[in-house]
Amino acid sequence: MLELKGIAVSNGIAIATAYCIIEPDLSFEKSSIQDTDKEKVRLRNAIVNAKVELEEIRNQAKTKLGDEKAAIFQAHLLVLEDPEMLGMIESKIDEGINAESALDEISTMFIGMFETMNNDYMKERAADIRDVSKRLLAKLLNVEFPDYSHLNEEVIIIAEDLTPSMTAQLNKTYVKGFVTNIGGRTSHSAILARTMDIPAVVGTKTATNDILHGASVILDGSKGVIIVDASDEITATYQLAQQVYNDERKLLERYKESPSVSADGYHVEIAGNIGKPADVEAVLSNGGDGVGLFRTEFLYMDREELPTEEEQFIAYKTVLEKMKEKPTVVRTLDIGGDKELSYLKMDKEMNPFLGHRAIRLCLDDTKMFRTQLRALLRASVYGNLKIMFPMIATLEEFRQAKELLEEERQNLLVSGVKVSHTIEIGMMVEIPSSAVIADKFAEEADFLSIGTNDLIQYTLAADRMNEKVSYLYQPYHPAILRLVKMVIEGAHKEGKWVGMCGEMAGDEVAIPILLALGLDEFSMSASSILHTRAQIAQLSKEQLAQHLDEIFKLKTANEVSKYVKLHLSSINKQQ
Numbered sequence: 039m040l041e042l043k044g045i046a047v048s049n050g051i052a053i054a055t056a057y058c059i060i061e062p063d064l065s066f067e068k069s070s071i072q073d074t075d076k077e078k079v080r081l082r083n084a085i086v087n088a089k090v091e092l093e094e095i096r097n098q099a100k101t102k103l104g105d106e107k108a109a110i111f112q113a114h115l116l117v118l119e120d121p122e123m124l125g126m127i128e129s130k131i132d133e134g135i136n137a138e139s140a141l142d143e144i145s146t147m148f149i150g151m152f153e154t155m156n157n158d159y160m161k162e163r164a165a166d167i168r169d170v171s172k173r174l175l176a177k178l179l180n181v182e183f184p185d186y187s188h189l190n191e192e193v194i195i196i197a198e199d200l201t202p203s204m205t206a207q208l209n210k211t212y213v214k215g216f217v218t219n220i221g222g223r224t225s226h227s228a229i230l231a232r233t234m235d236i237p238a239v240v241g242t243k244t245a246t247n248d249i250l251h252g253a254s255v256i257l258d259g260s261k262g263v264i265i266v267d268a269s270d271e272i273t274a275t276y277q278l279a280q281q282v283y284n285d286e287r288k289l290l291e292r293y294k295e296s297p298s299v300s301a302d303g304y305h306v307e308i309a310g311n312i313g314k315p316a317d318v319e320a321v322l323s324n325g326g327d328g329v330g331l332f333r334t335e336f337l338y339m340d341r342e343e344l345p346t347e348e349e350q351f352i353a354y355k356t357v358l359e360k361m362k363e364k365p366t367v368v369r370t371l372d373i374g375g376d377k378e379l380s381y382l383k384m385d386k387e388m389n390p391f392l393g394h395r396a397i398r399l400c401l402d403d404t405k406m407f408r409t410q411l412r413a414l415l416r417a418s419v420y421g422n423l424k425i426m427f428p429m430i431a432t433l434e435e436f437r438q439a440k441e442l443l444e445e446e447r448q449n450l451l452v453s454g455v456k457v458s459h460t461i462e463i464g465m466m467v468e469i470p471s472s473a474v475i476a477d478k479f480a481e482e483a484d485f486l487s488i489g490t491n492d493l494i495q496y497t498l499a500a501d502r503m504n505e506k507v508s509y510l511y512q513p514y515h516p517a518i519l520r521l522v523k524m525v526i527e528g529a530h531k532e533g534k535w536v537g538m539c540g541e542m543a544g545d546e547v548a549i550p551i552l553l554a555l556g557l558d559e560f561s562m563s564a565s566s567i568l569h570t571r572a573q574i575a576q577l578s579k580e581q582l583a584q585h586l587d588e589i590f591k592l593k594t595a596n597e598v599s600k601y602v603k604l605h606l607s608s609i610n611k612q613q
């Protein structure tokens with residue numbers, strides 16, 4: 039038996055077999071081909087080999103898990119046998135390019151087409167095509183392909199790191215949790231684990247060395263503990279804990295329909311963070327009051343080229359229609375930092391988190407930015423859209439972004455396209471400079487949303503991806519509390535509402551302080567919404583506010599945490 043410790047990033051307990059991921063290198067060069075017939079034979083051989091592999095996996099899944107679970111592999115086989123797709127790849131080869139490039143071009147086109155359809159079945163087809171073409175590419179390149187679509191038993195993924203796009207592809211039916219060597223509480227794979235609502239532990243440093251493929255693993259995502267090859271007794275204890283956790287989650291369901299209101303009648307909004315249109319379902323099924331952050335960069339990931347205006351329009355429209363009149367805050371593209379786009383030539387930077395990311399990049403590449411703005415404006419008539427810009431450091435940046443938006447609005451109106459007249463325009467406060475002059479920004483913004491993941495990283499100068507400095511992720515650090523207070527007061531002075539969409543918004547210890555300070559909107563992973571609503575229902579804002587002076591005298595995050603646990607968690611209507 040072996041016990042490992044890491045950073046607890048997504049609650050819950052998983053008990054399953056270890057699945058160690060080694061990503062294959064599927065890179066290839068586009069080249070010209072003279073003998074196109076020979077190239078087509080190469081393609082057909084790859085298809086035959088991929089089919090044999092898939093049939094074997096499907097048969098295994100059928101015996102082990104039944105017809106329903108085997109259906110996914112049947113769908114993959116159908117893609118491989120699709121004459122239309124094969125014909126198009128062969129036509130591309132006839133133009134004189136190698137099979138790898140032809141396959142890549144055609145599958146990307148199909149994936150793009152299916153992904154934007156407003157139909158879950160079609161979206162699943164896009165995922166099928168993606169998996170199949172990767173498998174086929176591996177065959178063409180003679181590379182071993184440990185792809186997770188052939189998972190046919192419940193596993194816990196063990197990896198160096200999971201890129202956001204890898205995480206987004208994980209199939210929840212089989213992936214019960216994940217463990218990584220690197221990362222911190224606010225790295226994007228951690229955020230996605232919470233969005234998917236699967237337990238996860240990151241930053242273990244050595245998990246890929248210590249855990250063997252196929253070992254039995256217990257993962258406690260609430261405590262950051264991983265136990266490998268546990269005794270029967272320990273396994274039984276965790277099975278019980280898993281049951282208790284699941285029962286508690288069920289109990290919270292009664293808060294689904296209730297308003298988000300404190301014990302003394304103060305209304306707040308508890309919203310969900312999403313990364314793609316499908317995530318809206320979890321926000322709604324957890325009773326979210328709105329979407330407080332749509333991280334649109336995920337629409338740009340896991341593909342080979344920029345999404346078109348039309349593709350984006352459909353994605354935004356889908357979200358807005360599903361959310362109906364509920365507020366939906368869409369953040370414009372926040373790429374850079376730990377989120378790269380393979381197809382966008384981004385220079386290697388010494389300090390990517392301090393570099394050319396988010397609004398900085400968009401204000402440079404205005405063609406790309408304007409495409410997104412147009413898609414958003416066109417979608418605005420389908421719901422209650424609010425737009426916010428990420429990583430604003432100066433008023434000039436904010437004004438410039440607003441100006442571009444206004445120009446696109448005028449262009450659309452001139453061409454007769456309908457645009458909502460009530461879109462609120464806000465910004466994220468995630469850089470200390472903007473927090474300090476939040477009142478100035480609030481004069482020109484309709485709302486502010488505090489992005490604590492970055493605000494903490496920049497204030498404490500601690501890379502949010504680096505597990506060695508993860509102890510500096512301190513949401514209760516007095517400096518952070520002061521900055522948050524400045525932002526809330528600055529916004530309120532100008533009569534504007536202020537939200538928080540960083541992870542701190544769903545943090546049990548921070549919530550009483552944020553409520554006392556008058557935060558208007560709390561936006562978090564969908565899986566935290568009900569818990570937060572239940573917590574706020576027990577708290578009296580007025581009584582909490584009486585403790586603020588004391589809290590702001592405290593000197594360390596630890597002191598704040600102790601104070602809250604001792605005095606504030608129990609302030610409720612009974613007192």
Ligand code: PEP
Nearest residue numbers: 468489490491492539540
């Ligand atoms: C943040 O920085 O708090 C935030 C919400 O943005 P992201 O985590 O996407 O950088």
Ligand code: MG
Nearest residue numbers: 468489491492
């Ligand atoms: Mg951020």
